[in-house]
Amino acid sequence: MKVFLDSVGLTEIGAAVHRRCVAGVTTNPTFLQEEARGRPLAHLRRIVEVLRPHGLPLMVQVMTTEPCEMLHQAEEIRSALDYPGLVVKVPCGWAELEVIAELDRQGITVNGTACMTAMQALMAAAAGARYVTLFYGKMSDTDIDAATVVQDVAQGLRGAPRRCELLVASIRRTYDVHECLRRGAHGVTVTNRLLTALCEHPKTVEAVRGFAASFMPLDSVALRPR
Ligand code: E4P
Numbered sequence: 001m002k003v004f005l006d007s008v009g010l011t012e013i014g015a016a017v018h019r020r021c022v023a024g025v026t027t028n029p030t031f032l033q034e035e036a037r038g039r040p041l042a043h044l045r046r047i048v049e050v051l052r053p054h055g056l057p058l059m060v061q062v063m064t065t066e067p068c069e070m071l072h073q074a075e076e077i078r079s080a081l082d083y084p085g086l087v088v089k090v091p092c093g094w095a096e097l098e099v100i101a102e103l104d105r106q107g108i109t110v111n112g113t114a115c116m117t118a119m120q121a122l123m124a125a126a127a128g129a130r131y132v133t134l135f136y137g138k139m140s141d142t143d144i145d146a147a148t149v150v151q152d153v154a155q156g157l158r159g160a161p162r163r164c165e166l167l168v169a170s171i172r173r174t175y176d177v178h179e180c181l182r183r184g185a186h187g188v189t190v191t192n193r194l195l196t197a198l199c200e201h202p203k204t205v206e207a208v209r210g211f212a213a214s215f216m217p218l219d220s221v222a223l224r225p226r
Pocket of ligand 1: 189
């Protein structure tokens with residue numbers, strides 16, 4: 001299962017990419033409003049420069065609810081970033097399916113995002129989305145069994161005529177990431193806090209503390225051939 005970083009922070013994106021532990025970066029309007037100082041495309045260009053040498057996907061959401069405007073924005077983002085790894089995020093809905101289909105016809109890679117049901121995700125995939133995103137935490141907030149929906153979509157996509165990957169966002173606990181893995185998600189996108197938490201465990205720290213009592217200097221000088 002792939003792990004994406006859900007962030008617009010240049011330092012944390014650089015650190016994750018350098019460690020090779022992420023498959024790409026997802027962004028959203030809320031993050032950009034906090035970080036981009038009113039110049040989202042300029043900030044996204046800086047992220048692209050971090051990702052470009054690695055060719056990793058960058059997912060960028062349209063910032064309008066008007067379908068025609070979504071198409072214009074997608075083209076504007078595409079031409080401003082000039083990056084083959086760009087994926088345009090379009091929230092799922094009836095009117096938005098037309099946007100997804102049209103962007104696919106234009107050769108723009110789409111992520112059908114903000115899905116709360118299995119059918120929303122499967123319809124977005126049918127329209128031409130290369131990725132679909134379920135919002136795990138927001139689904140759980142409304143008593144939806146998010147893990148089962150992940151499993152349903154993963155299974156539904158197996159029979160789809162075109163390849164579409166299921167990503168899961170709005171994840172708040174490491175436990176939920178493991179649940180997504182078990183239920184067949186192709187990827188999750190997590191905040192930097194969760195990403196680092198996924199790479200660590202208190203029992204690992206405890207185990208290393210035990211080994212540390214036996215640490216000794218390496219005998220490399222004595223072994224060096226004369
Ligand atoms: C997707 O872009 C984000 O991961 C999502 O909006 C975050 O959702 P949350 O606020 O429920 O964590």
